[in-house]
Amino acid sequence: MSDVDDKVVVDLVLRSTRVVTPEGTRPASIAVAGGRIAAVLPYDAEVPAGARLEDVGDHAVLPGLVDTHVHVNDPGRTEWEGFWTATRAAAAGGITTLVDMPLNSLPPTTTVGNLRVKQDVARSKAHIDVGFWGGALPDNVKDLRPLHEAGVYGFKCFLSPSGVDEFPELDADHLERSLAEVASFDGLMIVHAEDPHELDAAPHLTGPKYADYLATRPKVSENSAIAGLIAAAKRTGARVHVLHLSSADALPLIAEARREGVRLTVETCPHYLTLTAEEVPDGASEFKCCPPIREAANQDLLWQALADGTVDCVVTDHSPSTADLKTDDFATAWGGISGLQLSLSAVWTEARKRGYGLEDVVRWMSAATANLVGLDRKGAIEAGRDADFAVLAPDETFTVDPAELQHRNRVTAYAGKTLHGVVKSTWLRGERIQHDGVLADPAGRLLERNN
Template sequence: MSEAATGAYDVVFRARRLIGPNGETSGSVGVRDGRIAAVEPFDAQLDAARTVELAADEVLLPGLVDTHVHVNDPGRTEWEGFDTATRAAAAGGVTTILDMPLNSLPPTIDTGALEVKRTTAREKAHVDVGFWGGAVPGNLAELRGLHEAGVFGFKCFLLHSGVDEFPPLSPAELDEALRELARHDAMMIVHAEDSEAIEHAPTAHGEDYDDFLSSRPRGAENVAIAQVIELARRIGGRVHVLHLSSSDALPMIASARADGVQVTVETCPHYLSFTAEEIPDGATQFKCCPPIREARNRELLWQGLADGTIDCVVSDHSPCTPELKRLDIGDFGVAWGGVSSLQLGLSAVWTQARVRGHGLADVVRWMSRRPAEVAGVRGKGSIAVGQDADFCVFAPDEAFVVDVERLHHRNPVSPYHGRPLAGVVRQTWLRGTQIVGPDAVTTPQGRLLTR
């Protein structure tokens, strides 16, 4: 199970339940210098300066890896910031985040902007933080420099992003950018909604969620995903479909993979938790793009996770101020689109997964191992020798009711408010240091990651 356990360890974790690379087991995990140095049977005698005995109702999980987070810092720190976002991540068992290139000012579309963001994050990160670059019109010459500077890939939009400083790529620009990235084996991650399809859809307005849903039809996703797949097929580049909400696209994604196209896909806790039928009029805290769809669509997304067509589940934490959500008038046409959920993803997914017959090993695969593999985040995502000693101590049978005032996100807005969830994060450890729990270190312990 591991290399020989010799010598003293800084910390040893003893868990009757542990999610390892091969599923649930029991074990003792030895940590030395921030890395996992041994994974041995539960009764192994491992000498350590400190031993952590998990309670009978606790499970040791690898720290989660959330590769889709909008921190918005610098520039829109009233929406969120590295201090609040990474505190929320840690409280939710997330030990690694990758920050999206837009909604901050400047957006991460050149190496100068990347350095500004790194400087901003360096002293505030309570978990490890990596960065995506952006692909926008006019920055083709910047992509190689960003890649060499260590971004994990490049995000683009195929329609208006919501902020003017991060414009979308035209089909010709997408082709050109993907060819450039393929030369460096860099990945393009795509907000896949087709601008023309959206333009021809009804305009979102008012309090009725069905009207908003009609304004972002699943056909817009399907057409855009098909375009991205065919470009990747022709060019040979790596593409990743962000925040999939349309289950219609699953067969074409599976077919493309069978043909050897390098395409991966994620979905988000809100698409797996909520349904369009239950969203009240004017409840703009549920607004996101692409939107939360119908109950049948949700079940097909769960099926896509079960059969492996969907690779991973990440938050797409996209916060804003309460004023921008326009809860005062409940107008879906003018409210900012984005769900705040960074702290709640594990419990939200586990709540839904358990009633569908999935175990914690499935959740760990979707929310830790596969995000790390897809994005190329080394040393993360599993409890195995040589990996970073990032852990979440999780009580899967304890329940709680979400209270937005008790979350660490900067602004108390979330569609999960008042919702009962299963599973409580009791401790979080980053490279062998407790950052959430009774003996937690309160100063920022996060490092900045490069590809």
Template sequence: MELVFRARRAITADGEGPFDIGVDGSRVTAVEPYGTLTADRVVEPGTDEVLLPGLVDTHVHVNDPGRAEWEGFDTATRAAAAGGITTIVDMPLNSLPPTVDVPSLEVKRKTAAGRVYVDVGFWGGAIPGNGADLRPLHDAGVFGFKCFLLHSGVDEFPPLDSAELEADLRILRDFGGLMIVHAEDADTIEQAPAPHGVRYGTFLASRPREAENVAIARVIELARRTGARAHILHLSSSDALPMIARARAEGVALTAETCPHYLTFTAEEIAEGATQFKCCPPIREADNRDLLWRGLAEGTIDCVVSDHSPCTAELKRGDFDVAWGGIASLQVGLPAVWTQARERGFALSDVVLWMAGRPADLAGMRRKGRIAVGADADFCVFAPEEKFVVDVADLRHRNPVSAYHGRPLSGVVRSTWLRGREVTGEPRGELLVRGSV
């Protein structure tokens, strides 16, 4: 074999333990007991390190082209690699143009080509009036379609009303497409008090749990009625967990994700003026966070992805009513989730399932998110016991803004490997097409 990872501790599709992982070319060709394989090159992770599959993050806003000053493909994918992520799927906004037809997809691919340090796929967008573009985008290789049920924050990506969502779900059902939904109800938010000033509580009150609950109920009903697949993005309201669980038990094709910030932070700890914590839907109370963790344990929440939504430092300034809503977290998602998970008695293999295997399954990527024969040789060498304090100066995304700055975390990514080669200074990532991985 060309390469063997001789790991005293590895998390593979066969379980956790000491394994030899054989690699030829870009694929895993053998998973055997520790010490049994020979190769031209042997890499032995340290005694304090665990070999994980490369993580898969299916919720990343790269914003390039058009708003590359917020983030770009080079900086986003460098940050991803530094965080043990070997595959991302880029959202159809906030780039200009948004990815809502095949020509805009081609613009995005041309922008990314030759500049990515990890593998990159793309979501398409579902907006009013582009129903005829959904099948061509699917055929061109997007992994599914994102929609909003309220204003997205950018005018060029308007929301769908209920009739439009139902119509698009019917279109997607006919070719097995997936609709991923930012589920907050516009009417509920319009009736809530407007955010103002520096107190986080005023912002939290402006995005109540009920807004998510109403919107998720609507998505469930329309997915049930049409038979289409739907996915709830960035779940923050634990109130919605019972209805999601019931719908799935009834056979509705529904999945859900949450994000590291909802599993890490609590509303009670956010200081006045700390707009780096502003995101939509918002970070909620400690009891809500605990129930989200229960939802993960019970399998109601399928996966944990970043919703990396960065911007310039200037756009994060001001009161909670005007600051941009989004948290940059690509590089620190793994240690953030591991820090909280270990305190709650979860194993590292649980974190790998939530952040690698299940996101890959969501996107239909058979060769990603697992260490198994035939999978891409994507690895993360992780030191779970090493502690560090997050410093924005050490983060590789474009702008030095992060809610995690100053946060002590456990777990350090020592190296990241993409298709059998360590990610270093050369952008060797590929642009992925649905069905090719």
């Protein structure tokens, strides 16, 4: 706990019996001044003169979530999603910061010029704060340093086909060259790790059966790609991050690489932690993603890896499309799950069943993600951070109705599921941007690395 500096003019005090701080969960009053947390005070602290008191009772106050894996698709594929709808969905789900992937927008964020196009589109539409990843392609090594200097948080690459022609994958030689360049300025490479050779060797099955689709993207494709990435990171000294880990078989490789000093971080996603292959109905391509949702036994090992720190964080990989692309043929349907609005509730529902607390969820979905990209003003309720909060009723439940989602295309793998944790309100720099599902006008800012 800390006191408020006498020179600071507090304009808001947010009070709860359950405030999740880095030191634990406790009753507290959060003093906010000028959009930042001035102090975390005792629960019954006197409200400074002129400050507004907002008492949320027994609802939990969490730091706003930071989602570092979101495909907004704007501009170019705004019929799939856009900054207006994506950031509204995020705000409704307690997310106050997202980092946008360099695809599937047109143009992709692979040059500084393309980044500026993206920023210009996002600026007036963002309901929450938005940062940007750059993209690493076979022919744009020369663009990586300029993009880094322009403020992107790192570089996304694919080791297997991305699904869109304008964002080709890196082969082993291109990966090595890109990693060497990124290492030269201590940047971060984030990697979709599936081995195209293993995918080619897998069965090529079509149709509505989920088991057939699962066979087309076996665990070995992830394991092999991650092994190759680790070897390349060792040779180049680059910082690397494994995106959307679904294969628990890769966990020993990851743990060993870290013991050897490889600068490696790993994420997984709500759908891998809360949905299982056994429950996916045939033809239900709203469950399709790449890599795929795997079996319950695999899921148990992912939770264990989160608990022991082998997996660092949980992000949505929000990857929407229009409903017509979600055909009942798993081979041809678009691979992506929309998760922004439901991610906190979905993860909390499963976490509480497994004996984890809100402090764990905050660590995985706010603190670790903020740390991944160096957002030192986000990710925690402590003095000096942005006053970004999610107010959650953790014991309340709701049944997912797609019609109530803010995503542009209301297709969800969670339709009809009952989830714990209702997001009552969302706060961005001390201003309430969502309350009981009603959203305020856009108030988000565009973020750049180190700004």
